[in-house]
Amino acid sequence: MPVVDRLVVLLPGFEHMPIEAHYRRFVREAEKTAPVYDMQLTEAAPLKVSLPDAAAPTGEFSLRSTGRDWSARTDFVLYGLGDITMFYASRHPVVRLLSGIIALLDFTVTGTFFRFVVTSWRYSLFFLYPLVLVGIVVAASFGVGSLAATFGLGGPIAPLALALVSAAILLLFAIRKMHLLLIMDDWTFARDTARGKRPDVMRKLDNVIADAVARIGEAPAKTEIVVAAHSLGAICALQLLDAALLRNSSRRYGLLTVGSSLLKVALHPAARRLRKSVERVANSNTTWIDVQSLTDPINFYKSDPVRNLKIAGGKSPVLVRVRFRSQLCDDAYKAIRRNFFRVHRQFVFGVEKRTPYSWHVILCGPEPFADIAARGGLACDHPVSASSATLKVSGPAIT
Structure with missing residues (x-):
């Protein structure tokens, strides 16, 4: 039976949410999604939050998913970037x-x-x-x-x-x-990031990057490494992978950016450091999937970050375009379509119909990240309804 061992670094977008809320949302939406893809999910390790003085709050938890003739364990490291966003809100x-x-x-x-x-x-x-x-x-x-x-x-x-x-x-x-x-x-x-203003905020981001790179470096050689980011989290993700590549360029990393706001900052003339990070990642053996949606007005639909930044010789990400209407029942889609912030967050919410994209199945499912990229998305040849499979989430994961 195929067994997948995976480490995922989670970088949320610009939301004023504590790390516990991000965790609860991830597990809740995984619970909604798993039956659609004929998966079962159990908690392998509950959320453990650490509060380092110099970096953002960090949450660690593990989920085990199983299906017909396969199992996967995913260890998550979730960075509470809401600690940074709350500085601006205060x-x-x-x-x-x-x-x-x-x-x-x-x-x-x-x-x-x-x-x-x-x-x-x-x-x-x-x-x-x-x-x-x-x-x-x-x-x-x-x-x-x-x-x-x-x-x-x-x-x-x-x-x-x-x-x-x-x-x-x-x-x-x-x-x-x-x-x-x-x-x-x-x-x-975005302006502060492009121009390197707010040294205290930039220092926190640098400490997040350093902590994540150290954790990646400690992962066993056979562990699959995926850095997954939503919205403005993509900016930190590219800089993180840049640092990881400087430390170990021989290892193959996976990068999943969804509803990305990378170009929001990278297209600013002052964002030279960020463009250099994109260049290094694009010229490495990193497997990069960038998911976009026409329905979402807060992502760069039909963009190619490598091409748009004019990076010579760089490998473009695998572009996956998703229609949220195809993932949700009519009533659910109608309920969110006029709220553009909620539409933007749909990238990291659960789905009701099987399509080539699901945040939770890519990060928790049986397929190696490189295989998903090679296919251009998840396999969805045999759709199932949410009632035809079961899900079990044990322990505090359901709170």
Whole structure:
């Protein structure tokens, strides 16, 4: 019976979530997905969280999956990058808003926005989204003040007061319902990463990379190594693999990037270090799968990071394009399709129908990562319904 032994380094995206929440989501969505691929899942080791002073919180857990004539054990190392994102969220709302606007102006003045348009025009709409929100707030509040002044309501002070109250109400709505400050934090972090600002934050990322490289170096030679990243986690993933290759270039690594925001930073002129990391990975024997979706406005759909960054001689990743509509039942898809943040997170959520892509099956299933890449995705010749297979998750994994 084939037995797979795998070490997965998990790097989440820009979400204000503690490491325990990431863990619970991973196991919950694995529980949803496993029956669809005729898998059974048990917990081999519960979550153990360490809180190093210099790095982000780190979680370790293991899952064992089995099926007909195969078994696989996957040891996970999950880095709580939410500790870094919470730094940005803890600032004063005015500072968060203004720093985000400065970041957006930086990406415009340097020409990065126009590179977004050329590379993946849909992503440029995500760039414009917060600017449009701010523009609507300014225009609407100015309009309210102008109407009050036109009709002479309350003398000279009332129009200004009404404009300010309108702006405050609209901003509160944009923050609570439209994720305005989260987006501003996201762009501020992207600018800081490109320019190497915020030494304390960059130091934490460097410590995450150093810790992960040390763990990879300690893994037995027969253990499959996969670095898996969602969204902005791809930036850390490329730098991590760059460091791993400098330490041991003979070992074959796997890289899985889903809903990647790598080009968001790498296309900035100041991001030379990141582009150098992409170049080293692209010119190594690393197996790289990049998963994209048309439905998601926050990923660079139809992009090729190696080609778009003009890396000479580099090997492009295996591009897997997924339609979330094909993975979910109609009601489930309709429930998320108008929430673009939830759509963006679907890359790391469970599925209800078998397709060539599943975050959890790639990381927990029986197929070697290189075989999945060679095929261009998971085997899905014999689809099964969620009710035709069983799943068992034991211990605290279900909490």
